[in-house]
Amino acid sequence: SRSGNGDSRGALVVLEGLDRCGKSTQSGRLLTYLKGLGHSTELWRFPDRTTSVGQMISSYLSSQSQLDDHTVHLLFSANRWEKRSLMERKLKSGTTLIVDRYSYSGVAFSSAKGLDIDWCKAPEIGLLAPDMVVYLNIPPEKAAERGGYGDERYEKLEFQRKVSHSYQVLHDASWKMIDACQPIEDIEKQLQEMVSDCVRICQKGKPLSFLWS
Numbered sequence: 392s393r394s395g396n397g398d399s400r401g402a403l404v405v406l407e408g409l410d411r412c413g414k415s416t417q418s419g420r421l422l423t424y425l426k427g428l429g430h431s432t433e434l435w436r437f438p439d440r441t442t443s444v445g446q447m448i449s450s451y452l453s454s455q456s457q458l459d460d461h462t463v464h465l466l467f468s469a470n471r472w473e474k475r476s477l478m479e480r481k482l483k484s485g486t487t488l489i490v491d492r493y494s495y496s497g498v499a500f501s502s503a504k505g506l507d508i509d510w511c512k513a514p515e516i517g518l519l520a521p522d523m524v525v526y527l528n529i530p531p532e533k534a535a536e537r538g539g540y541g542d543e544r545y546e547k548l549e550f551q552r553k554v555s556h557s558y559q560v561l562h563d564a565s566w567k568m569i570d571a572c573q574p575i576e577d578i579e580k581q582l583q584e585m586v587s588d589c590v591r592i593c594q595k596g597k598p599l600s601f602l603w604s
């Protein structure tokens with residue numbers, strides 16, 4: 392393995408987008424690709440439903456419990472904070488992390504409900520900043536056609552339109568945009584090229600940075 396030798400660190404790569412844009416499909420393929428190149432790599436996702444905070448979120452998303460919008464926002468953030476130190480250790484020990492949703496989902500989904508965007512961003516301050524954010528861009532109508540939405544609370548076309556708008560407000564020039572309506576293999580190739588560059592730069596010792604940078 393090319394990783395783990397102290398001075399080279401792993402990359403923090405985040406995939407974002409609407410529900411059903413293809414994040415899970417692509418993050419799985421990217422994991423296989425990077426491992427195949429000999430990079431120590433892990434696939435993470437938020438919410439991490441395995442923790443006790445994550446179980447509260449999961450119960451809320453499946454409408455088994457009701458929570459105030461602010462409260463659930465802070466739970467999503469707490470779910471990232473509880474993984475922060477492990478995230479830093481992994482990156483510093485040379486492991487690249489592919490992360491399926493991160494703070495941007497937190498802000499986009501909560502501000503789509505009408506919460507103030509700066510209020511939404513505040514609890515994310517100090518989390519590790521991604522080295523690359525890839526946005527899988529899909530019109531809400533197209534996403535809704537994919538395999539049908541399940542029963543989760545946010546899987547409604549009207550709401551996804553608002554989330555799409557929130558992402559447009561939130562994104563900056565550093566984000567890599569991919570047309571998520573392309574065939575799976577085409578997206579996979581584009582993602583591989585983008586992430587290979589990012590991994591190389593991080594190996595050369597690019598310092599870690601923090602949100603919101």
Ligand code: T5A
Nearest residue numbers: 410411412413414415416437438467496497500538545575
């Ligand atoms: N949330 C999350 C917050 O509100 N705040 C937060 O802080 C965070 C972190 C759960 C919800 O929580 C919200 C956002 C979410 O609403 P989740 O568990 O990650 O988040 O759920 P989703 O992101 O909705 O996961 P999905 O499984 O719905 O979507 P994916 O992973 O984007 O899509 P994927 O890969 O499973 O693909 C969906 C379908 O499309 C097909 C696949 O085969 C599959 O059937 N597909 C394609 N079809 C055609 N062309 C392509 N290129 C395709 N790629 C995939």
Ligand code: NA
Nearest residue numbers: 414415416491
């Ligand atoms: Na997913």
